[in-house]
Amino acid sequence: MQTPECYNLDAGCPLPLHTKALRGEIVDQKELLFRLQEIDITWDKVRQRLVKLQKFSGGSPSLLKAREQVAATEAELHHWRGEQNDAELEAQALSQRIKDTEDRLMSGQVQNPKELQSLQASVEAMRRQRVSVEDRSVEALMKAEELAARLQEQQEKLDRMETEWESKQAAIEEELEKRKQEYVYLKQLRAQVVAAIDADMLEQYEYLRQRKNGIAVAQLQEDACSACFMQVPTSVVSAVRRGEDLTYCPSCGRLLFSP
Ligand SMILES: [Zn+2]
Structure with missing residues (x-):
């Protein structure tokens, strides 16, 4: 699959990270979900931009x-x-x-x-x-x-x-x-990343993404949730760091992963 150039999307281009994901360098399921989320966010932006451009292509x-x-x-x-x-x-x-x-x-x-x-x-x-x-x-x-x-x-x-x-x-x-x-x-990239994710994790992701404003997975950043910015209790931080599956932010309910 040929990688297109990055078009300076607001979200930043997620493509280099996904190359890693595709090479199998990312094995953590939650990180894969996080990368999938980056693809989905970018994909949504591209879709919206396409709709706008198509509308404009006949004239302003x-x-x-x-x-x-x-x-x-x-x-x-x-x-x-x-x-x-x-x-x-x-x-x-x-x-x-x-x-x-x-x-x-x-x-x-x-x-x-x-x-x-x-x-x-x-x-x-x-x-x-x-x-x-x-x-x-x-x-x-x-x-x-x-x-x-x-x-x-x-x-x-x-x-x-x-x-x-x-x-x-x-x-x-x-x-x-x-x-x-x-x-x-x-679209192709998404399909390949999805193929590396367990079905139940993917189901959790889709479920949360629909209910949590498009953000299903958050990163642990200095013991705080990257989505809601709330401090996460030490026990939860430890569980996330140990890489336990399906650990959620107690404040916003999103899946947490430690990069
Ligand atoms: Zn949170």
């Missing part, structure tokens, strides 16, 4: 938001340009109908006074309608102009963000690849 939240804004403004602008176009076409059609009706009125072909009156009324109604349609057209035009200005502003901002993002993306992709390798490596 602010970039995604900027893209959405541009798309929304474009859609709105498209809508108002359509409205303006419709209104213009409607006004043109009305103008044509007004002209046709006026031509008929002027042609002298219509003699009936009632019909003449009706045509005249129709021309007036169409003129009023055209005014309202032209109003709509002007409103749509103004709205579209306002949106076009906003879109340009948003697009320029987005372009700057995209450029900035491109320079970061390469680094993110690179780290993502490394983290994936590290994830797989830790």
Whole structure:
């Protein structure tokens, strides 16, 4: 198994110690559990980082938001340009109908006074309608102009963000690849360390890790527990130093081992 480089995780890289564990230099079951715990803590961090990187690989939240804004403004602008176009076409059609009706009125072909009156009324109604349609057209035009200005502003901002993002993306992709390798490596390493641990010890470990905030095994450091920092009674210290199996910290209930 090839050892990947250490990626400066907060927990510190546990890998050199595990090489020792893998070579069989660590035989104490509790120390093996402690090393397993280091792997698990690192593995959790790698997993969390991977999730974050994967989320970011498509763009930062602010970039995604900027893209959405541009798309929304474009859609709105498209809508108002359509409205303006419709209104213009409607006004043109009305103008044509007004002209046709006026031509008929002027042609002298219509003699009936009632019909003449009706045509005249129709021309007036169409003129009023055209005014309202032209109003709509002007409103749509103004709205579209306002949106076009906003879109340009948003697009320029987005372009700057995209450029900035491109320079970061390469680094993110690179780290993502490394983290994936590290994830797989830790998974394999874990399986090998687990293979050297007795089943009942492993069960204790999993049980405690779930209930003790991810820390199942603590070290004895100057007669104190490294997890809860409480002083451990002399009798317990002696038992731990003798390497007795399953000696617990009386304060926090974690397994103790003496390095
Ligand atoms: Zn403790």
